[in-house]
Amino acid sequence: MKNFISLKNVCTVLGICLFLTGISIAQKSLPAEKAGKIGQPTGKIAFIRNGDVWQMDISGQNQDKVCASANADGRLSWSPDNKTIAFTRSGIVDYKSPDMLGGKHKLYDIFLCYIDSAYANQRNYWYRITNDLGNRGPEWQKDGKRILFWKDMNANKVNAESPNYQICTMEPDGSTVVLLRKDWQNLNMNYLIAPSMNDNGDIVAVYLNKHRQVGMVVMPSGKYMPDMDSLLVVAESRQGTIAPSWSPDGKWIAYISNNLKKSGLFITSADLKETYLVSAPPVSSNMVTLAPSFSPDSKWITYSTNDGSIWIVDITGKGKRRLTGPGPDKNPAWSK
16 A cells, blocks of 8 residues: 555545545434434344244334254345345355465355245245355345345465455346456555445445444446545545444434544434434443344334344434343344
């Protein structure tokens, strides 16, 4: 990485990403007048339990195993018609070279499971849509025609010294993969990971600097190529803001703060000017640093804690309740 960052680059990215100087995480809740009317939550929540994909009613009742995959790992995403769930399965490569050196790294690919199959008691059926061992974090787009995800370009290299993460889209059958940034030859170990996209095509992602998740950045639709040095400045201004997720109405970005002094679930406005605390970590547990998920009306959020519990809460921080756990549950995703 360069030893300096030009003022021109900094100003360009600050303008593109709609950041203002002096933004900090505020420990205050969203006022009721800004939240609008909040009704009772509806829909279903998918989640991972012991590596399998499950679903349940919004009350936490009628829990049902959808897919007995045994190694589901990471973000889940419902298709717009709520008939299919995109999910990641993980594995690992562990190699020893002839000179007895070696190492290990995780492998990921994206699969689909089907609600109708579960109802027909066919829980061992799933469909693989990627196969080069580095793909994860699927997020189905509203029109149903594309899935956003991120991939490690080096995952299928047994002796890769480091990952090479890129943000991509693909069609639901895994075809027509498009790399949204043209920096796949990046050798500086600075990457964007864990993306989420709104209906306008704006992307929020987390800046990864030499294996350290710095903070989130926003790139407007079609303007995905700010240089990485300038994006690092933006990410540093929001240190600890990770695991972002856009609300369906595009007004909010939910994220997890792993700042020990200001940890919790937060939302920030689309222009990143307003930030509100939604839920502090429960006593004796922490937030799982994976993307929370909004209800279809953008008024409620589901998230998980490291004691294996799944929770819901409205965007003002009220109505919080535990749906499952403590136990082995994680990665909740609200149906569309």
